[in-house]
Amino acid sequence: MKNIKKFGINTICAHVGEVKDEQFKGAVSPIYMSTSYAFEGVDIKRYPRYFNTPNQEMLCKKIAALEKTDSAMIFGSGMAAVSTALLAFLQKGDHIILQQTLYGGTYNFVVEEFEKFGIEYSFTKSLSIKDFEKEIKKNTKVIYIETPSNPLLTITDMKAVSKLAKAKGIVTMIDNTFATPINQTPIDFGIDIIIHSATKYMGGHSDILAGAVAASEEHILRIWNIGKNLGGSLSDFTVWMLERSLKTLxxxxxxxxxxxxxxxxxxxxxxxxxxxxxxxxxxxxxxxxxxxxxxxxxxxxxxxxxxxxxxxxxxxxxxxxxxxxxxxxxxxxxxxxxxxxxxxxxxxxxxxxxxxxxxxxxxxxxxxxxxxxxxxxxxxxxxxx
Missing domain, CATH: 3.90.1150.10 (Aspartate Aminotransferase, domain 1)
Structure with missing residues (x-):
């Protein structure tokens, strides 16, 4: 779809990322439920675990358009999105800085799992940019923030965090679930990777379990490379429901x-x-x-x-x-x-x-x-x- 950047937010919600019904000309996206696709004579070798079925591919275009990023991925849950994104940029010997106030699931994942992988982590004492700076080490690879935070609605200065990280060659990630791309677009403040529990506002009807990550094509490729191995994809029926829900976001x-x-x-x-x-x-x-x-x-x-x-x-x-x-x-x-x-x-x-x-x-x-x-x-x- 051309000129996406010129579209208003409701037009993006309603039209970008819809799957065209070429056969019957229906007004809504058809669902392609197949888990097996042809591999010869096709432009894309599709496989559900590779996040590239027709419904998955098009839904990612809508999410990327909403977050103003080049690309996006969808996952089976918010925590699948969080964990896959983090593990894509962290390995043994690396260090991550996380803000003091975080969603409990993210906090628990870090403190219970990272030591097993040999990944170091630090939590800031406050949301002051000076506290983020104090925690930086030579092996710091990621700064992870959440704003507004869950559950105390604290606000982190995205621009200040981004400026600090870029000066040190550190990747920034944000949980944007509470804000939604309607209320803030972190890419405008220099944040690299935007994460959502799509179960929440993107789904919006308490009937979907999903996660999303939006970023540059380069960063999404890195996340995809580990995502295909971890297997955190979701069914195309859920993908279809999520695309439907985003129309009214x-x-x-x-x-x-x-x-x-x-x-x-x-x-x-x-x-x-x-x-x-x-x-x-x-x-x-x-x-x-x-x-x-x-x-x-x-x-x-x-x-x-x-x-x-x-x-x-x-x-x-x-x-x-x-x-x-x-x-x-x-x-x-x-x-x-x-x-x-x-x-x-x-x-x-x-x-x-x-x-x-x-x-x-x-x-x-x-x-x-x-x-x-x-x-x-x-x-x-x-x-x-």
């Missing part, structure tokens, strides 16, 4: 952005709430930086209830908002990170990241905010009784 995320800001403002003045973590609030420590590098502030927030209100009891009283694992569906959900996303971390490790037992992560959906507020109010009322 901008529409969904824009509404979730709007709703999350309203809910954050409501919770910030609620006398039953102790603290709210949302970069779109002017009182957030990273508000100015978030405004500088994000188009909007996202659909995720976290909050702590005042002392005396049990977080789990509160969630059990919710009727509309679902106490549920994962995030970013069209329906609003809440969870306790200590019980779910960060349960693999020890209490000491969670404390280092500032994750308290009473913290609640709120994935704001597309519902009417008045209905969400009413649900929270009734749940708090029952807890106060």
């Amino acid at each position: 901008n529409l969904r995320v824009r509404q979730q952005n709007k709703n999350a800001l309203k809910m954050a403002k409501y919770l910030a003045v609620n006398p039953n709430v102790y603290h709210v973590y949302y970069p779109g609030l002017k009182g957030h420590t990273d508000y100015k930086l978030a405004k500088k590098q994000m188009k909007n502030f996202g659909g995720m927030l976290s909050f702590e209830l005042k002392e005396g209100i049990d977080a789990m009891e509160f969630q059990n009283h919710l009727k509309l908002i679902k106490p549920s694992m994962s995030l970013a569906g069209v329906e609003s959900t809440m969870l306790s990170p200590t019980q779910t996303s960060h349960s693999l971390l020890s209490s000491e490790e969670r404390a280092k990241q500032g994750i308290k037992d009473g913290l609640i992560r709120f994935s704001v959906g597309i519902e009417e905010t008045k209905d969400l507020i009413a649900d929270i109010e009734q749940a708090i009322k029952k807890c106060n009784k």
Whole structure:
């Protein structure tokens, strides 16, 4: 498809990366479910584990267009995307710097697996660029960041990290799941490799498990070379569902952005709430930086209830908002990170990241905010009784 760079975001979502139905001229992409393709007389020798079936190939074009990169790959899960990208650029004797606040699955993968591979790692003490610089060693190959972070919505200065890394010949990677390419495109700030749990906003309907990586063709080739050996591909039915979901990505995320800001403002003045973590609030420590590098502030927030209100009891009283694992569906959900996303971390490790037992992560959906507020109010009322 020509002139992709000139297309608006909704046009990219709706049209780029669709598989043409040449036979019946259908309006949506056909699904090619075959796991066996011809190898003679063809331009591409297709095989599902090589990430190049027709549906896989075209979906990658849509993701690359959304992230403004040359190329992209899709995986069976977000962690498959994270682990494959990291192992593509790290080997025995190498060192990686990771920011202090990270998704629990990523943190657990690093601390449980890297020593087996002889890979050294360091976590920064804060998100200050000086702390990243302090951790650099002669064998540092990768700097890995996540912004906004899960679950405290901290913001990392992408431009500063990129500038530091480029000066030292270090590759930068970012988990862009919370922001989505609708709210920020890290390539504009010099980040090399962009990673997503496509299970979340890209899927958007709580029915897809997938991951994605977007980068230059050179970097994607390196990731592909190890990806084909690790086998983290996904079925073409899931690929088809993900391509379908991405058509409404901008529409969904824009509404979730709007709703999350309203809910954050409501919770910030609620006398039953102790603290709210949302970069779109002017009182957030990273508000100015978030405004500088994000188009909007996202659909995720976290909050702590005042002392005396049990977080789990509160969630059990919710009727509309679902106490549920994962995030970013069209329906609003809440969870306790200590019980779910960060349960693999020890209490000491969670404390280092500032994750308290009473913290609640709120994935704001597309519902009417008045209905969400009413649900929270009734749940708090029952807890106060």
